[in-house]
Amino acid sequence: MDTRANRSHEKNEHHNMTMQLDLPDIQGNIIRAYGRFGFPKARFFFLRIDDGDKGRAFVGTITKRVTTSVSWGPPPKGVIPKPKAPINIAFTYNGLKVLGLPRASLVGFPQEFIMGMKQRKAILGDDERSDPKYWDKVWEKDQDVHVAMAINGQSIDDVEDAYQWVKSRIDFSEGGVVLLTGHRGDNGQEDLPFQDASALYENDEPCAKEHFGYTDGIGDPVFEGQITDEYRVLGRGKLTREGGWARLETGEFLLGHPDEAHEYPQAPAPTLLSSNGTFMVYRKLHQNVASFERLLDAHASFPGGRELLAAKLSGRWRDNGAPVVNTPDAASKAAWDQRFAGADERTQDGMLADFRFDLMGDKCPIGAHIRRINPRGSLEFGQDGAYDTPGALDDRRRILRRGLPYGVVRDRGRDDGNHGVIFMALNASIERQFEFVQQQWINYANDSKEGSDKDVLLGNSDPHGDCPSKMVIHVDPKSSGQPPYFVNEIPRLVETRGGDYFFIPSMTALRMIAGGRVDPT
Amino acid sequence: MFSSNFHGGLDTYLRGMWSAISADVKRIWEHCVAFDRVQDAEGFITYIKRCQLTANLFFVGSTDDSLEEQLKALYLKQQFAKFTVSHQGLGAAKVQEAFRAFIERVQPNHLAAPTWTPGQIDPMKKTSTTT
Numbered sequence: 001m002d003t004r005a006n007r008s009h010e011k012n013e014h015h016n017m018t019m020q021l022d023l024p025d026i027q028g029n030i031i032r033a034y035g036r037f038g039f040p041k042a043r044f045f046f047l048r049i050d051d052g053d054k055g056r057a058f059v060g061t062i063t064k065r066v067t068t069s070v071s072w073g074p075p076p077k078g079v080i081p082k083p084k085a086p087i088n089i090a091f092t093y094n095g096l097k098v099l100g101l102p103r104a105s106l107v108g109f110p111q112e113f114i115m116g117m118k119q120r121k122a123i124l125g126d127d128e129r130s131d132p133k134y135w136d137k138v139w140e141k142d143q144d145v146h147v148a149m150a151i152n153g154q155s156i157d158d159v160e161d162a163y164q165w166v167k168s169r170i171d172f173s174e175g176g177v178v179l180l181t182g183h184r185g186d187n188g189q190e191d192l193p194f195q196d197a198s199a200l201y202e203n204d205e206p207c208a209k210e211h212f213g214y215t216d217g218i219g220d221p222v223f224e225g226q227i228t229d230e231y232r233v234l235g236r237g238k239l240t241r242e243g244g245w246a247r248l249e250t251g252e253f254l255l256g257h258p259d260e261a262h263e264y265p266q267a268p269a270p271t272l273l274s275s276n277g278t279f280m281v282y283r284k285l286h287q288n289v290a291s292f293e294r295l296l297d298a299h300a301s302f303p304g305g306r307e308l309l310a311a312k313l314s315g316r317w318r319d320n321g322a323p324v325v326n327t328p329d330a331a332s333k334a335a336w337d338q339r340f341a342g343a344d345e346r347t348q349d350g351m352l353a354d355f356r357f358d359l360m361g362d363k364c365p366i367g368a369h370i371r372r373i374n375p376r377g378s379l380e381f382g383q384d385g386a387y388d389t390p391g392a393l394d395d396r397r398r399i400l401r402r403g404l405p406y407g408v409v410r411d412r413g414r415d416d417g418n419h420g421v422i423f424m425a426l427n428a429s430i431e432r433q434f435e436f437v438q439q440q441w442i443n444y445a446n447d448s449k450e451g452s453d454k455d456v457l458l459g460n461s462d463p464h465g466d467c468p469s470k471m472v473i474h475v476d477p478k479s480s481g482q483p484p485y486f487v488n489e490i491p492r493l494v495e496t497r498g499g500d501y502f503f504i505p506s507m508t509a510l511r512m513i514a515g516g517r518v519d520p521t
Numbered sequence: 522m523f524s525s526n527f528h529g530g531l532d533t534y535l536r537g538m539w540s541a542i543s544a545d546v547k548r549i550w551e552h553c554v555a556f557d558r559v560q561d562a563e564g565f566i567t568y569i570k571r572c573q574l575t576a577n578l579f580f581v582g583s584t585d586d587s588l589e590e591q592l593k594a595l596y597l598k599q600q601f602a603k604f605t606v607s608h609q610g611l612g613a614a615k616v617q618e619a620f621r622a623f624i625e626r627v628q629p630n631h632l633a634a635p636t637w638t639p640g641q642i643d644p645m646k647k648t649s650t651t652t
Contacts, residue, residue: 301610451602467599470606486606 019250021225023069025276025506029088029150030254030426031069031226033217033402039086039152040199040206042404043159044282044422046138046180047147047170049098054176055146056099060514061169062089062149065162068507071227085153085162089510090280090502092116095146099513101273104520108268109503112431113279117500123435125443125460130496136284137182137190139498144180148282148502156198163194184497186407186418195284197404197422210405211287211419212457212493214314215321218352219374221398223248225257231346235353239377239391245354252428253400254278260395265428269520273513276506281399281425281434283499284406285458288415291491295456299487302473304329312473313456313487315370323355325364361474367450369457372441374398379447397441399433400426420497430501456490463491523549523569528588535566592637593629600627 023031034042049055067086070079091099093114097106112120118132118139126132132139139145149166153159170177183192199206210216222228222236224247237245238260251259255267256275267274302309311317311324317333320340327333340351357364357371357378364371371378377390387393407419427433440447442455454461454469461469469490475482505513512518527534538546539562546565550556559568584591604623608616627635 451598467603470602483609486609488606488609 019225021069021250021254022276023071023227025508026069026254027088027277027504027507028067028069028086029152029402030278030400030504033220033400034086034152035199035208035217035402035404038082039154040404041153041156041159042197042422043151043153043163043194044197045149045163045194046145047149048144048178048180049095049146049176050178051173051176052098052100054173056514056516058169058173058177059089059099059147059510061172062087062166063507063510063514065165066507066510069227084155084158085151087162087166088150088504090148090150090504091513092145092148092500092502094143096503096513098146100516101513101518102520105268105270105273105518108266108274108520110266110279110429110431112435113501113503117281117283120435123439124496125438126496127460128462129492130460135496135498136184136195138180139500140182145500147177148280148500156196159196184418195406195422197406200405210421211289211407211409212292213310213318214316214457215318216405216421217401218316218321219370220401221248221253223253224250225254229346231350232353234350235355235376238395239356239389241389248395248398252396252398252433253426255428259428270518273505273509273518273520275508277509278426278428278504279430280402280502280504281423281427281430281499282403282502283423283425284420284497285423286420286495286497288491288493288495289409289419290411290413290415292493293412295487295491295493298489302485303482309473309487312365312368313471315364315368321352323352323364323370324368325355325357326351328363360476362476362480365471365473366448367445367453367456367471369455372445372448372455373437375441375448381449393447397433397437398427399437402426420494423499426504454490456487456493458494459490459492461490461492463489526583528583531570532566535569536562539565588639589632589636592639593632596636597627597629 021031028034049058065087066089067083072078072080072082093106093109093116096109106114117124117126121127121132151159151162151166153162167179170179179193181191181193183195184190185192185196200209200211201207202209208215208217219236222233226247233247234245237247240246249260249262250257251263251265255265255277256271257264259265267277296306296310299309300306307318308324308329311322311327315324316322317324317327320337322333322336322340327336336351340348343351356376357366359378359382361367361371366378375391375394377394379393380386380390384390389395401424403422403424405419405421407417409419410417425434438458442458443460445451445453450472452467453471456471459469463469468488471487471490473485473487475484477483509518525534550559556568559565586594600623604620608619611619
């Protein structure tokens with residue numbers, strides 16, 4: 001037989017087809033960002049387990065209602081009806097310990113997960129007003145938070161119904177499981193038992209914007225096995241040397257599958273405990289809305305105006321998310337807007353997601369937020385072939401973005417109040433993915449050759465002192481005849497208000513944990 | 522494993538280490554084989570050289586310039602960044618005038634001063650107040 005032809009056939013098949021994941025085994029929030037699927041409301045709450053037996057019984061009951069990744073909607077595509085309020089569950093290291101995981105399993109977890117978010121504050125840059133001593137009270141005793149639960153909903157009533165059911169199961173545990181209070185709320189509360197979150201609304205319709213006015217989550221990665229329209233791979237997967245886009249390897253986001261290095265991610269034994277699970281970063285990020293507005297005002301002299309400056313800071317225009325690399329001035333933006341308005345949904349998606357950055361940064365600054373957190377192959381800095389693929393460095397630093405905004409901004413002239421983002425990042429390695437992005441690309445800029453400049457939107461900036469935080473907005477000196485523009489005295493626009501690292505087990509693992517049947521031998 | 526980047530000769534470097542921080546050196550190496558026989562700087566140099574490994578792949582975190590030159594370069598870079606930001610938007614004549622004063626102040630050809638002090642990562646940063 002012709003082996004060469006066979007091999008080439010296999011290769012093509014691998015290239016074109018996406019692998020089949022065991023969707024009923026994977027929790028639903030891993031595969032889908034619920035916010036995009038008609039669930040604009042969410043409630044997050046945290047539990048302490050005081051009794052292992054009762055805790056395991058609780059996990060067993062909850063597991064029966066946990067939303068998996070099976071497709072919903074009308075057949076044949078949908079397998080189940082669309083849930084009104086998906087429920088998901090995750091655990092801290094201390095939680096897994098209290099639930100009785102054997103030592104031989106516990107030692108297999110990565111160090112950063114064992115330590116928890118507070119202990120990693122030096123790496124994350126959680127200093128000054130982001131220091132854990134200013135966090136919501138629920139995080140006060142970090143050994144207390146054992147379980148994270150998330151309820152998303154088509155409406156707040158759907159969320160409330162599911163929440164009441166979970167609460168009845170907590171009550172049923174007779175003190176074995178304790179609902180932790182201590183979330184700050186809209187009306188000055190300090191001791192709420194849950195954190196509510198909601199999409200913001202534009203013209204009475206939920207939208208994907210956050211409190212600064214930017215559209216969030218457009219570039220969320222797409223990986224092998226994820227059920228999604230194929231065109232969404234463009235701009236969201238990994239760059240190939242030929243300039244195309246391919247799905248990222250599953251193991252970047254799901255344990256028990258090969259990752260971009262063709263290795264299995266570090267995971268605890270036994271395989272059944274870790275496979276199809278992943279790690280979740282939960283962070284409550286307060287947004288200093290007034291400081292943001294004042295920063296834009298302070299640079300009213302920026303050539304091109306306030307909205308172009310806002311677009312240069314993030315890499316996207318605030319009104320419709322247009323990537324500034326393709327719309328670097330008023331004329332190109334107007335043309336883009338016109339094309340966008342007349343385009344079908346699929347074309348619009350491509351216009352928002354499918355782009356690469358310019359070499360010199362005169363269109364999209366090298367320090368712009370979306371360029372820092374996802375450089376899209378631009379770290380080769382024009383040296384084609386520097387890496388195996390243009391994005392070989394970024395492909396290992398991608399994170400799945402989940403979560404929603406919280407609170408309302410009542411006065412854009414004030415920083416205080418209760419408004420921000422519940423930021424959730426899902427990845428196979430918190431240290432290699434989320435923490436690296438936070439430490440190296442948000443709070444430092446050696447990789448992007450921007451010195452010690454920090455990400456304007458998320459960095460732990462210091463506007464005072466001898467070297468106040470700044471950002472360079474590049475120009476093309478030849479065509480513009482202008483000097484670069486410096487945004488200086490950048491205030492800290494986002495402050496951490498709480499969070500921790502969690503493990504999201506597969507359904508199989510949940511049943512093993514509930515049954516006390518985790519056997520690493 | 523002990524690894525270090527330094528400018529100058531190995532003997533001078535190790536002798537300097539012994540004279541400046543011999544208490545720390547003893548605390549670090551006290552449990553190592555045969556270190557109990559090290560009594561003085563020369564003994565320390567001999568000891569380290571006998572334990573030295575050849576590294577074929579080595580990350581050099583520094584250039585071949587002298588420490589003085591590197592500190593001056595970092596100082597200049599930082600001062601120049603501050604200059605550009607604080608003179609943004611001024612006319613060419615004013616910028617040129619200010620730049621002359623700037624050069625006068627930072628003395629690019631004078632390595633000894635003004636400059637950064639060895640051992641300080643960021644001399645501009647005030648002592649941290651967090652505990």
